[in-house]
Amino acid sequence: MTDRLEAHLYYTVREGDCISSIAAEFGLLPDSVWLHPDNAALRAKRTDPNILYTGDRLYVPVFEVRSESATTDERHRFRRKAIPERLRVQLCDDEDIPYASQPYQLDIDGVLVRGITDDAGFLDKPIEPTAKVAKVYLEIEEENLEFELDLGHLHPIDTIEGAQARLRNLDFYLGDINGKFDKATVAAVEDFQVFFDLELTSELDQATLAALKQHHHS
Secondary structure: OHHHHHOOOEEEOOOOOOHHHHHHHOOOOHHHHHOOHHHHHHHHHOOOOOOOOOOOEEEOOOOOOOOOOOOOOOOOOOOOOOOOOEEEEEOEOOOOOEOOOOEEEEEEOOEEEEEEOOOOOEEEEEOOOOOOEEEEEEEEOOEEEEEEEEOOOOOOOOOHHHHHHHHHHOOOOOOOOOOOOOHHHHHHHHHHHHHOOOOOOOOOOHHHHHHHHHHHOO
């Protein structure tokens, strides 16, 4: 309980956290946390509120109870603001060709829904802000394909962990997300640079990060 009370001042981001899940934990809307003036420095550092880094410090304002006056002996309707959270991801084959207009099954924390990808291969569904794991199932020419997504676990792209995760999702890196720019990571970066006709620098330079963000769509 002590940690929860202290988090009303500053919250230390943990693995799998994002603004939506943190705000939901404290009964707040994401914007009321992310756009708070005390989070200006973090916003400048992390441009995507749902891709935070473990150890980031986030100010969480105290939940304020709002009261409304209403006359007795009458019916009154109050609406709670919805929490705007969606899963939007593009599904592609090994040659980066989208699975367009493809029926799919989506399993989010054990809840199964069905849908069809759009003309660019994007899946777009509303999800709970506290959702942790999503699995997408496609049936392509009698072949069953499965994509597993760890929601909220993607690190910022300018970190080694973030680059490793994106390279692994694009099938260039097969190692662990360990934050080390080791030989396996360097090889993955080089393969990515060659595949997308980038200058072979063997480094996570700005051109490589920009291309990685473009092809990973986040």
